[in-house]
Amino acid sequence: MPFSSRIIESFKLPKARISIAVESQAENVVKQIMRAEQKNGTVTVVEVYPGYGLLTKALLKSTNPSIRKVYAFEPEKKCESELTELSKEFNGRLDFSIENVSREKALQKIGEKLDNEGVVPTYPWEESQIPLPTKSDNYVLSLLLRALTSRLSFFAFGRVEMNLLLPDPLLRRVYTDEVDTSRRVLDLCIQAFAETKVLMVVPQEDVAPKSKKSTEKKNQLSLVRITPLATPKIESSMYNTYKYILSNLFHVPTQPLKQRIRSIACGAENLLPKLSFNTKIAAGRMTVDQVCELTRVFEEWPFRPKLEELIHVYDEEFEKKRRR
Structure with a gap:
């Protein structure tokens, strides 16, 4: 059975987790993430919440730019066999850990891991750098924002872009305009330190789990790019x-x-x-x-x-x- 079909048939992650379930959509996401100036280069990627690894696989298959290595952090042990399979298939270019990134010191540990391996150079803050693809939750976003404001973890290496796959409820927390009455505290916190842009939407038919027909709630994912400002609006x-x-x-x-x-x-x-x-x-x-x-x-x-x-x-x- 194809990798994507197995994901759709056996999706058993927590209810709040929504993942891409079609390989072509995962490849489209990777194309959106990789900016023109990153092409023909070599990129190191940190992926949080890879799930069963469909987006991870699309990243590892990328040739323009070439992905040197993907560091993935997944809290669900049930995803371990699929991620192990991918690591073997791509000759160890996937380095994954079964770890809950919602824990307070997890982001610090990820930054230390990259620093200890010495494979990611440090760039001037004015230069926007490597992408960070992730599926996230509200608490992890808060941790990432705090790391950004303090220039810790990933951000110790430079002005790292975050490319987030967000379900609609979380999207509304991080992306609204000034005339929207549903603005959230997290949204305005992000706006003070970064620019936010929706790059694409993955429709409900291409995600898992499928939306229940008996309800009006639809599962879809939006790819959101958060680029730290060279000069934040607040110290x-x-x-x-x-x-x-x-x-x-x-x-x-x-x-x-x-x-x-x-x-x-x-x-x-x-x-x-x-x-x-x-x-x-x-x-x-x-x-x-x-x-x-x-x-x-x-x-x-x-x-x-x-x-x-x-x-x-x-x-x-x-x-x-x-x-x-």
């Missing part, structure tokens, strides 16, 4: 403050900033005259640049509480709501 040292402010503002996104700002800290309304934009704007309609401006003004405020105290208070409130 990395302010990332925690920026995220904290966003989390509070977006809790009631329809409320005007001039009212909502009180949720950030006691007395924060005194910061309003220092802002250059109309503070009557709904909190959820603020642009990334406006949130960055508020973050800088908040950071310079002499009466600003310690961020550790703010996060502790916010987390307590979040836990109370979550338990209801």
Whole structure:
């Protein structure tokens, strides 16, 4: 039975996992990932959540550019036999580990592995570099974003592009425009440090598991490229403050900033005259640049509480709501 047919017939990954199930679509994704300036070169790829390895196989088959090696990290042990088969087929050019990348130190370990092997050069941050294909989840995206802001793990080697295969619910968390009322905190965090672009959509008939006909929910995957900005819109040292402010503002996104700002800290309304934009704007309609401006003004405020105290208070409130 062909490799892709086995995936469709025996797809037994967790419900939240959606994978490409047609080889031609996997090859199309690889063509989209590889930019023109990367052709005729040799590329090292890190793949997170390879599943049964259909995209991995398409990467290993690529000749323009040639893939020197694929480092894959998959938490599900049931995928081990397929990945082992691929590693043998491509003479060890697939180096995979059964490892849960959602764990806090996993990305650090991946970066250390690449560093120890000494096969990936370090590039100036201004130069956008090697692609990172991955299927991801919300928590892993948060870990990747934190690594990006601190230039750790993969990003210690340069301004690494991330090419993500995302199901629709996760796509809406990372890719919306300023007029979209469903914008998420994660989306605006990414926009402060990177550019986001949808490259292609893999239709539901080419993914596994198949959508259930009895429901309206459709499984499809979007290939999203996230390219780190050479110059972020907010300093990395302010990332925690920026995220904290966003989390509070977006809790009631329809409320005007001039009212909502009180949720950030006691007395924060005194910061309003220092802002250059109309503070009557709904909190959820603020642009990334406006949130960055508020973050800088908040950071310079002499009466600003310690961020550790703010996060502790916010987390307590979040836990109370979550338990209801």
